[in-house]
Amino acid sequence: MCEKCKGNFYITTPIYYPSSKLHIGHTYCTVATDAMARYKRLQGYNVMFLTGTDEHGQKIEDKARESGVTPQEFVDNIVMGERGVLDLWKLMNISNDRFIRTTDDYHVESIQKIFKMMYDNGDIYKGTYKGKYCKPCESFWTESQLVDGKCPDCGREVQDAEEEAYFFRLSKYADRVQDLLENTDFLEPRSRVNEMVNNFIKPGLEDLCVSRTSFTWGVPVDFDPGHVVYVWIDALFNYMTALGYQNDRHNELSQFWPADVHFVGKEIVRFHSIIWPAMLMSLNLPLPKKVFGHGWLLLDGGKMSKSKGNVVDPYILAERFGVDALRFFLLRSFPFGSDGNFSNEVLISTINTDLANDLGNLVSRTIAMAQKYFGEHLPAQQAENPEMDAELLAMVSDLRGKYEEQMEHFAFQNALAEIFKVISRANKYIDENAPWVLAKSEENKPRLAKVLYNLLETIRICAGLLKPFMPDTADEIGRRLGNPRMDWDSLGIFGVLPAEAAPVAGPVLFPRIDMEKELKELEELTKPQKTEPELPLAEAKPDIAFDEFEKVDMTVVKVLTCEKVKKSEKLLKFTLDDGTGEPRTILSGIAKYYQPEQLVGKTLVAVTNLAPRKMMGQLSCGMLLSAERGDQLHLLMLDDAIPAGSRLV
Numbered sequence: 001m002c003e004k005c006k007g008n009f010y011i012t013t014p015i016y017y018p019s020s021k022l023h024i025g026h027t028y029c030t031v032a033t034d035a036m037a038r039y040k041r042l043q044g045y046n047v048m049f050l051t052g053t054d055e056h057g058q059k060i061e062d063k064a065r066e067s068g069v070t071p072q073e074f075v076d077n078i079v080m081g082e083r084g085v086l087d088l089w090k091l092m093n094i095s096n097d098r099f100i101r102t103t104d105d106y107h108v109e110s111i112q113k114i115f116k117m118m119y120d121n122g123d124i125y126k127g128t129y130k131g132k133y134c135k136p137c138e139s140f141w142t143e144s145q146l147v148d149g150k151c152p153d154c155g156r157e158v159q160d161a162e163e164e165a166y167f168f169r170l171s172k173y174a175d176r177v178q179d180l181l182e183n184t185d186f187l188e189p190r191s192r193v194n195e196m197v198n199n200f201i202k203p204g205l206e207d208l209c210v211s212r213t214s215f216t217w218g219v220p221v222d223f224d225p226g227h228v229v230y231v232w233i234d235a236l237f238n239y240m241t242a243l244g245y246q247n248d249r250h251n252e253l254s255q256f257w258p259a260d261v262h263f264v265g266k267e268i269v270r271f272h273s274i275i276w277p278a279m280l281m282s283l284n285l286p287l288p289k290k291v292f293g294h295g296w297l298l299l300d301g302g303k304m305s306k307s308k309g310n311v312v313d314p315y316i317l318a319e320r321f322g323v324d325a326l327r328f329f330l331l332r333s334f335p336f337g338s339d340g341n342f343s344n345e346v347l348i349s350t351i352n353t354d355l356a357n358d359l360g361n362l363v364s365r366t367i368a369m370a371q372k373y374f375g376e377h378l379p380a381q382q383a384e385n386p387e388m389d390a391e392l393l394a395m396v397s398d399l400r401g402k403y404e405e406q407m408e409h410f411a412f413q414n415a416l417a418e419i420f421k422v423i424s425r426a427n428k429y430i431d432e433n434a435p436w437v438l439a440k441s442e443e444n445k446p447r448l449a450k451v452l453y454n455l456l457e458t459i460r461i462c463a464g465l466l467k468p469f470m471p472d473t474a475d476e477i478g479r480r481l482g483n484p485r486m487d488w489d490s491l492g493i494f495g496v497l498p499a500e501a502a503p504v505a506g507p508v509l510f511p512r513i514d515m516e517k518e519l520k521e522l523e524e525l526t527k528p529q530k531t532e533p534e535l536p537l538a539e540a541k542p543d544i545a546f547d548e549f550e551k552v553d554m555t556v557v558k559v560l561t562c563e564k565v566k567k568s569e570k571l572l573k574f575t576l577d578d579g580t581g582e583p584r585t586i587l588s589g590i591a592k593y594y595q596p597e598q599l600v601g602k603t604l605v606a607v608t609n610l611a612p613r614k615m616m617g618q619l620s621c622g623m624l625l626s627a628e629r630g631d632q633l634h635l636l637m638l639d640d641a642i643p644a645g646s647r648l649v
C-alpha cells in the first residue's frame, strides 16, 4: 500500500451475461459502482474496481446455435463488437481497473482447481440429479421451472428423469450462513436479510447441483469428462480469480481480498449471500465484507427485459442527453436500495431542474458576473457580511461531512440531495445579495467581490463532490474556476480558492430540453422495430414408429401442366412427371397461394402411394408436400437438377 493511501478498497459489479446487448438497467449498477469507486479514490483509497462478463451456460450455447456461430464467436461479438459491453463502459466513462471474462484461460483453469479442491475436501460429491426431462429439447428441468407441468421451452410433455451430477454440500453451511446474515452487516439493505432467511434458509437449504451434462459450453470438470461446472460457481469465483486466486495471471489477492463490497441486483442476492459465503467457508477463505442488493429500474412498473421488448437503450440516451447527465439522473432519481420507475419524463425533468436550472445557472451566472464586474480576476480587497453570509457558509462547510455520511451507506440519492440543497441555497444567495445592485456603486465593490468569491468557492466544493457522479462536468467546472484544488481535503475547507480568483466563461453546461419535442423524438427513435407477427405453431402429432414412417413414398416430381379446377376456388390440377413415364394427376388446394403458370416446370415433392381420391369429380393420385404455418403456405421446391422419380429417403 502506498504511503499516502488511506487503504485498499475492492468493489465489484455483477459480471454480465452477454446473451444480448446491455440495457439501462445493467448500466445503472455499473454507474453506481463507478461512482463509489471514484468517491473512494477521491478520499484517497487505493481502489480496485472489477467488472466483466459471465459467458458460459446453456442460454449462450442456444443463442449461438440460433445465430449460426460458435458460442465463443457469439460472446466475443457482444463483449467486444461494435456497441458491445466494452464500448458501452467506455462511453459511460466507467473507470474499472480490471475486466474479467469467464472464458479467459486463467479463470477457466482456476475454476477447475477450485472445483477439485471442494471435491477433495468432501464438500462436492457425486450424486443423482432427479428432475424432469424434455426429450426433444434434451433439457433437464426442476418441477418449479415447468410451465403448466410442461417444458418451458417447447411446451411439450416432460418425463421423470435422473442424471448423474455433482452436488455442493450447501446444507452443511446453513447455520453459519444464517448467523452471518442475521448477526452481522454482511448483507444490506437489512430488508433483504429477512427475505433470504425466511424464504431460503428456514425452509431448509438443500445441497446444490453444481455440474451439468446436458450442454457443453462451460468449464469442463477436468476429472470427469462430460460434466461442466454450474455457471454460478464459475461466475461467483470471478471476484477472486480476477485477483489471482488459483492462477498466476494476477497477484493482488492479499492486497484486495476480502472485497469491501459486492454491488448486486436484488434477484441475485441469494447467490451472493447464501451460496457464495458457503463456498468460501468450504475453502476456509475470508468472506467479503459486504453484499449490497440494489433495486431494479422498472419500466411501467415491470422489469426491463429483452424478451418483453421493453428495454431502454443507454446509447440513445447518452448520445441525446450526454453521458454525465445520464449518469447523474440514474443516481439522483432513485434510492439505490429500492426499485425505481424509469421514464423519459423523469429523465428530462431531472436534467432541466437540477442541471440546467440549478447547477448550470449558478455556474454561468456567477462567472458571467465576475467577469462583467471585475474583468480578469476578483480584487483581493473583499468585504464580509457575516449576517448575509453565515447560512451559506455554514452549509458549504458542513457539506463534505454530510455527503460522506450518505456515500458511506451507498445512499447516492441522498448524497446528491445534500449537494443540491447547497446549490439552491447559493442561487438564493445571489438573489438576496443582488450583485447587480451592489455593482452600481464603487463603494460596494469589496462586498460585491466577496459575494462572488463565496459563490465561486461554493461551486468549487460542489463540483468536487459531484466528480464521482459527473467526472467530465466537474473537470470542466474546475477549468472554468482556473483549476483550483479539488482534492478531498480541500473539499472540506471553505476558502481554498485564491481570493483573486480568475474564472473563465464557457458554453452552457446543460442546455434546457424542450420536454414535449424531445419526448416525441424519443418515442420515434425507440419505437419497437416492426417484427413479423408470431405465427401459431400447429400441434405436434403423436410419435410413430420408424417402420410406419417408412411406408410413405415421397417422390420428386416435375410440373408438366397446372390449371385451375373449374368451379373450385381452392383447387389446382397438376399433371406431373414422376419418373415412371406415365403422367400423374394430383389436385391440391393451394389456388389461393399460387398462380398456375408460376408452377410449370418446378421440381416438387409428392406422396405417391396415397390411395387415390376423387375431388370435384376428378381423381387425385397423391399429395404435394408443402410447409404451412399460420396463414402462410409454401410448396416444397427442390433443386431442378434432381431428376423426376428420385425418392426421398
Ligand code: MSP
Residues within 6 Å of the ligand: 013, 014, 015, 016, 017, 018, 024, 025, 026, 028, 029, 054, 235, 236, 237, 238, 263, 264, 265, 266, 267, 268, 295, 296, 297, 298, 303, 304
Ligand atoms: N451473470 C449474472 C451475475 C453473475 S455475478 C457473479 C447476472 N448477469 S445479468 O447480466 O443478468 O445481470 C447483471 C446485473 O444487472 C444484475 O445485478 C441485475 O440485477 C442487473 N440488472 C439487470 N436488469 C436490471 C434492471 N432493470 N435494473 C437494475 N438492475 C438490473 O445476473
